Amino acid sequence: MMARDESVNIWQASIMVFIIIFANKVLLLPSLFYKDVKVEGIICYLILFLLEIGLLFLFIALKNKYPNTSFSDLIKQKFGIVTMKIIYFLFILFFICKLVLIYNVTYIFFKDLIYKENNTVLFLVCFLPIMNYLAFMGLRIFGRTCQLFFPLIFILALFCVIISFVGIKSTPLFFQANIGEVLLSSLKHISAFGDVIFLFIFMDKIEFKRGDGKKLFFFSLLSMLMIVLVAIAFYFSYTYTSFMHQYALFEVLGNIKDYGGLGRIDVIAVILIIFISYFQMALYLKCFTESFYVLLPKLHKQYSLIAFNIIFVLIVELLIRNLERTILYGENILPYISIISFVIVPLCVTIFLCLNKRGERWKK
Amino acid sequence: MSSMNYFNVEKEIKNIKKQLHYSFDVTDRILKKEDVIIGFIYLKSFTDNLIFSTAIYQPIADLKEEISFTSVKNIVQANDVKEIKKEEVIDNILKGAVVLFLNNSSKILSIDIQKFNARAPSEPPTTPVIQGPREGFTEDIKTNLGLLRKRFYSKDLVLKNLTIGRHTKTQIVIAYLDGIVDMKIVKEVERKLKKIDVDGVVDSYYLVPYLSNRPNSLFKQVGNTEKPDIVCAKLLEGRVAIIVDNTPIVLTLPFVLLEELQNTNDYYTNYLYSSLLRFIRIIGGLFAVLGPGIYIALQLFHYNIMPLKYLITIADSTQQIPFTPFIEILFISLLFQILYEVSLRLPSYLGLATSIVGALILGDTGVKAGLISPPAVIVVAIAKIALYTIPEQAAQITVLQFVFLLIGASLGLLGLIGGLIYVISYLNSIENFGSPYLAPFSPFILTDNKDGLFRVPWTSMRERPYSFKTNNHTRVGE
Numbered sequence: 001m002m003a004r005d006e007s008v009n010i011w012q013a014s015i016m017v018f019i020i021i022f023a024n025k026v027l028l029l030p031s032l033f034y035k036d037v038k039v040e041g042i043i044c045y046l047i048l049f050l051l052e053i054g055l056l057f058l059f060i061a062l063k064n065k066y067p068n069t070s071f072s073d074l075i076k077q078k079f080g081i082v083t084m085k086i087i088y089f090l091f092i093l094f095f096i097c098k099l100v101l102i103y104n105v106t107y108i109f110f111k112d113l114i115y116k117e118n119n120t121v122l123f124l125v126c127f128l129p130i131m132n133y134l135a136f137m138g139l140r141i142f143g144r145t146c147q148l149f150f151p152l153i154f155i156l157a158l159f160c161v162i163i164s165f166v167g168i169k170s171t172p173l174f175f176q177a178n179i180g181e182v183l184l185s186s187l188k189h190i191s192a193f194g195d196v197i198f199l200f201i202f203m204d205k206i207e208f209k210r211g212d213g214k215k216l217f218f219f220s221l222l223s224m225l226m227i228v229l230v231a232i233a234f235y236f237s238y239t240y241t242s243f244m245h246q247y248a249l250f251e252v253l254g255n256i257k258d259y260g261g262l263g264r265i266d267v268i269a270v271i272l273i274i275f276i277s278y279f280q281m282a283l284y285l286k287c288f289t290e291s292f293y294v295l296l297p298k299l300h301k302q303y304s305l306i307a308f309n310i311i312f313v314l315i316v317e318l319l320i321r322n323l324e325r326t327i328l329y330g331e332n333i334l335p336y337i338s339i340i341s342f343v344i345v346p347l348c349v350t351i352f353l354c355l356n357k358r359g360e361r362w363k364k
Numbered sequence: 365m366s367s368m369n370y371f372n373v374e375k376e377i378k379n380i381k382k383q384l385h386y387s388f389d390v391t392d393r394i395l396k397k398e399d400v401i402i403g404f405i406y407l408k409s410f411t412d413n414l415i416f417s418t419a420i421y422q423p424i425a426d427l428k429e430e431i432s433f434t435s436v437k438n439i440v441q442a443n444d445v446k447e448i449k450k451e452e453v454i455d456n457i458l459k460g461a462v463v464l465f466l467n468n469s470s471k472i473l474s475i476d477i478q479k480f481n482a483r484a485p486s487e488p489p490t491t492p493v494i495q496g497p498r499e500g501f502t503e504d505i506k507t508n509l510g511l512l513r514k515r516f517y518s519k520d521l522v523l524k525n526l527t528i529g530r531h532t533k534t535q536i537v538i539a540y541l542d543g544i545v546d547m548k549i550v551k552e553v554e555r556k557l558k559k560i561d562v563d564g565v566v567d568s569y570y571l572v573p574y575l576s577n578r579p580n581s582l583f584k585q586v587g588n589t590e591k592p593d594i595v596c597a598k599l600l601e602g603r604v605a606i607i608v609d610n611t612p613i614v615l616t617l618p619f620v621l622l623e624e625l626q627n628t629n630d631y632y633t634n635y636l637y638s639s640l641l642r643f644i645r646i647i648g649g650l651f652a653v654l655g656p657g658i659y660i661a662l663q664l665f666h667y668n669i670m671p672l673k674y675l676i677t678i679a680d681s682t683q684q685i686p687f688t689p690f691i692e693i694l695f696i697s698l699l700f701q702i703l704y705e706v707s708l709r710l711p712s713y714l715g716l717a718t719s720i721v722g723a724l725i726l727g728d729t730g731v732k733a734g735l736i737s738p739p740a741v742i743v744v745a746i747a748k749i750a751l752y753t754i755p756e757q758a759a760q761i762t763v764l765q766f767v768f769l770l771i772g773a774s775l776g777l778l779g780l781i782g783g784l785i786y787v788i789s790y791l792n793s794i795e796n797f798g799s800p801y802l803a804p805f806s807p808f809i810l811t812d813n814k815d816g817l818f819r820v821p822w823t824s825m826r827e828r829p830y831s832f833k834t835n836n837h838t839r840v841g842e
Contacts, residue, residue: 011808110778114666126775130782137793145789148806264671274781 007205010212012143014219015150016283020195021052021223022157023280024102027109027273029192030231030248032327036185037177039235042228044186048193049224051342056220058349059199060213063206065356070204072294074352084294087344091201091291094340096308099284100315101191101334103127104326106277109247114270124313127281132305134282135289139205142286146279156272161226163265164233164252172239191334194341195280196220200349201287246323249273369470373403376465380405383454390457395424400431401467410460412479420462420475433469444476455533482507488590488612490755496632497593505535505609511592512539512607520544521599526557528571532564535609536571539595544602546833549797553604553617568608568615575606575617577796582760585796587616587623594628602834618797618832622804622816624756625649630819639818646817648753653764655747656693657772657780659740663689665776681737690773692736696744697769699726701762704748799832 008016025045033041066074075084107123115122134142177185199206199216234248237255245251250273254266285308292304377392384390389409395402402424406416419441429435437445448456453463453472460478485507487493488500501508509523520542527533536557540550553575560574572586573579587603589595590612595605598616606615625645630638662670663678670678685692703722707715730736751761764787771779794801804812812829814820826840 009807114669114777116668122775123778126778126782130786133786134789137789141789141792144792144800144802144806145785147808148788148792148802149785264669267669270669270777271781274778275785278782278785 006139007207008139008143008202009207010209010215012147013199013202013206013208014215015146016143016279017056017196017199017216018150018219018223019146019153019276019279020198020283021220022227023195023276024105025192025227026230026249027247028105028327029189030234031243031246032189032331033185033231034235034242036188037181039172039174040177040182041185041235042231043182044189045224045228045231047182047186048190049228051190052193052196052224053217053220055194055341055346056196056199056216058346058353059196059203060216061353062200062349063203063208064210064213065353066203067208068204071200073204075348078352078355079348087340087348088291088294090337090340090344091197092288092295094197094337095284095288095291096311096315097334097337098191099281099288099312101326101330102277102281102284103312103316104329106273106281108323108326109250109273113247113250120317124316127278128309128312130278131282131285132309134278135285136301136305139202139286142282149275149279153272153275156268156275157226160249160253160269160272161229161233163256164230164237164249167252167255168233168236170236170239172235172242187335188331189335190342191330191338194338197341197345198283198287200345201290371403371465371467371470371472373401373465373467377403377405380453380457380463384457393421395421397425397427397431399468402431402436403465404462405457405465406462407457407460410478410480411462412477415477415479416462419477420464431466431468433466433471433473436464436466437473440473440475442475442477446474448472448474458533480504485511491589491591491594491628493628493632496628497591499592500590501592501607501612501614503610503612505537505607508592508607508612508614509537512595512605515592515596516541516599524554526554528557528560529562529564532566534565536565537607539599539605539607541599541602544600544828544834544836545604546602546835549618549833550604552797553606557606565608567611568606568613571606571608571615575615578794581794582763583621583791583794583801584624584757584760585619585794585801587619588613588756589616590614591628597631600828600839602828602832602836618799620799620803620831621791621801622812622831624754625817626815635819635821642817642819645753648750649757649761652747652751652753652761654768654780654784655750656697656743656765657768658777659743659772660689660693660769661772661776661780664773678737678739681739684734685737686735689740690769692740693744693769693773696736696740697748697766700744700748797832803831804829 029045030041033044037044062071062074072084072088075087103123106127107120110123111117111119134145230249230252233252234245235242237252238245250266250269253269254264256265285305288308289301289304292307293299293301296303373394377394381390381392387407389407391406391408391411393404395404404416404421423439423441424431424436427435427439433447437447444461448463450472452474456474457463459476460480461474461476464473464475482504483502485499485502487498491500499511501511512523513521518541522540522542524538526536526538528536538550538553538557556575557571560571562570565571568588572588576585578585587598589598595614595616599605604617606617608615625642627638627641627645630641663682667675682689682692687695699722703718703726707718710718727736727741731738731741747765751758751765754761768780768783771783775782788802791801792806800807803809804816809830811827812831814825815829823840827837828834828839830837
């Protein structure tokens with residue numbers, strides 16, 4: 001018998017939240033923030049994390065009210081099938097665009113640092129089969145796999161965070177950017193956030209009891225804290241040249257030479273990034289297939305994977321291949337798509353909750 | 365009963381011999397005493413002639429009273445004497461019984477005096493122990509059941525008998541502890557075994573694909589052991605054991621991968637030491653699977669992330685090698701595998717010669733001749749030795765080692781980690797008799813982890829595993 005049940009427990013969901021929040025916010029982002037607003041990039045992180053926490057809070061509130069209902073059913077009930085289809089179409093767009101961004105950042109990182117050869121086929125051969133397999137095998141297997149690798153991922157991440165402080169050399173100047181610039185930079189890079197949106201997609205598949213929200217909060221805050229610490233260590237290690245060092249997590253470890261006789265430790269960051277990239281991309285693909293299924297329920301799930309592979313390869317091959325174009329794409333196109341995670345979904349959830357409250361008052 | 369139903373002994377014996385195709389070892393004896401004719405038929409290859417004479421033939425021949433079915437049944441000196449039906453005659457003869465017909469009775473007597481030269485229980489070569497019981501199962505099912513009974517003076521040890529194999533008619537016993545085992549598992553095992561329609565069961569491994577939910581998988585889904593103390597421990601945990609005649613290998617179910625990390629020695633030594641050993645086993649297993657792949661990936665793709673000192677050492681020792689790093693590693697791995705296969709099949713007196721040829725001539729001379737590099741030899745040698753930290757998974761690890769070697773050579777580190785994630789998620793998709801294959805790690809079960817990656821003292825292991833269903837989880841009383 002194959003374990004293909006689609007539900008995950010709260011621990012597995014929390015681990016997924018940790019991984020998806022941590023992934024890809026520790027590579028390009030600190031450097032990009034520094035380019036815009038110098039050390040105040042940390043404030044950008046905090047602002048965007050507040051939005052992410054808000055999203056998480058809304059998810060928990062919704063889950064407490066409707067423990068066994070899917071998000072698509074809720075939208076269908078309150079707003080009708082057409083709205084539901086439009087929202088899920090936007091979800092599809094959101095997930096594939098984010099996937100393309102993440103894939104490109106990862107691709108450029110590996111090509112620059114450990115592969116040195118511009119071999120797109122090699123990367124597609126590595127990523128696509130694993131992503132497809134994890135997405136096809138179901139959420140439970142995905143959750144269990146994340147759970148098994150979590151201790152390793154967490155230890156590696158913790159190691160990177162702690163060790164990154166060893167390389168601190170000087171203190172950068174604070175308050176070089178004004179609040180307007182900070183907000184503008186946050187808006188520019190908003191597409192790198194809003195990852196917890198995946199929880200809404202799998203809302204009915206997460207075993208959730210009252211009080212379980214604490215676990216979700218704990219893991220997300222832990223992940224956010226680690227990201228902020230990496231960013232701080234990065235700014236304090238490279239100070240005024242931070243914008244020149246693109247891959248923060250790798251660079252902070254590379255800055256430390258032969259720590260404790262361990263030799264080169266930046267390899268640890270590479271391994272960590274490989275692990276989290278695989279899981280993040282597979283989870284987004286899973287979200288894509290789920291949304292696709294809601295949009296076209298009569299089609300078998302395999303078709304969603306076929307559709308994804310074709311669209312993904314086309315976008316990756318045709319549009320983006322270098323860092324400049326990836327950044328351009330991430331800063332200029334994706335923020336508009338992030339509207340789904342930071343406007344539409346929160347709006348819908350708030351309406352549900354308000355209507356529900358009003359309904360309860362009416363009953364009383 | 366009318367005399368019409370009585371046997372014509374000669375005719376019956378002739379008929380049975382015909383059914384058994386006049387095999388040379390089918391033996392019959394006719395004893396005529398007064399008006400009574402007694403016919404014996406048995407297999408001389410299975411029956412001790414001396415026992416037959418002293419325990420059956422002679423007492424009947426010397427019988428003073430009138431010969432009848434009852435008097436014969438009472439006079440025979442054997443433990444297992446039973447009346448059988450006519451259609452059971454052939455089966456009983458084939459299982460080593462002496463079948464007896466009387467011309468003044470319509471009943472048939474089967475007397476079990478089967479004598480077979482069974483090996484005495486000895487320490488199994490596959491599971492040696494430093495401290496702890498050294499007894500191992502043998503090829504004789506009765507001996508094996510005795511070894512099990514010796515460990516359970518409990519009425520709750522249930523042994524269910526089955527026969528599988530159209531030609532071999534192999535005896536199979538399902539053993540479990542009533543009150544502890546989940547009866548759904550027992551019923552499922554029984555159902556799966558009864559469904560088997562095969563010409564023969566030569567070894568317990570013949571049953572494994574029928575009991576596995578994914579029979580084509582590389583990964584083992586049924587536990588096996590040669591040691592009664594291990595079976596005893598597994599029965600106490602709430603598992604089911606399957607004992608097959610003619611093999612010392614006993615199967616246990618449900619099976620989880622963790623069982624392969626646990627070793628009998630772990631339970632007969634200090635818990636901290638055994639925890640350390642388990643950790644080393646995991647490291648060893650991981651190195652065996654990934655070691656050559658990582659080495660080749662670093663050499664081919666990621667030399668720039670290698671520390672400079674290592675890079676210089678490797679570059680120095682590999683620059684004269686005529687082969688590519690992949691061919692070099694593949695060659696050494698294959699060479700090792702060939703030597704391993706040879707050493708398994710060669711007589712033991714030639715084993716030493718193989719080691720000398722393998723280690724000294726092929727290894728040392730290969731390095732000196734500049735055909736293979738010392739780092740490659742070291743990596744492969746460590747990986748091949750590390751493989752035996754988990755000897756029960758040697759077959760699986762060997763296959764994975766070659767797969768990861770190929771991945772490392774073609775896709776580098778990214779491919780290796782992707783492959784690892786694939787293997788783990790595949791293992792996560794396996795469920796046998798309701799137990800997740802990677803439990804208690806994923807899904808994480810806290811209580812089962814007391815005997816997982818690390819082992820706590822016996823006094824702290826108060827509950828039976830939750831990785832699979834059991835009826836009673838309490839192990840240690842208050």
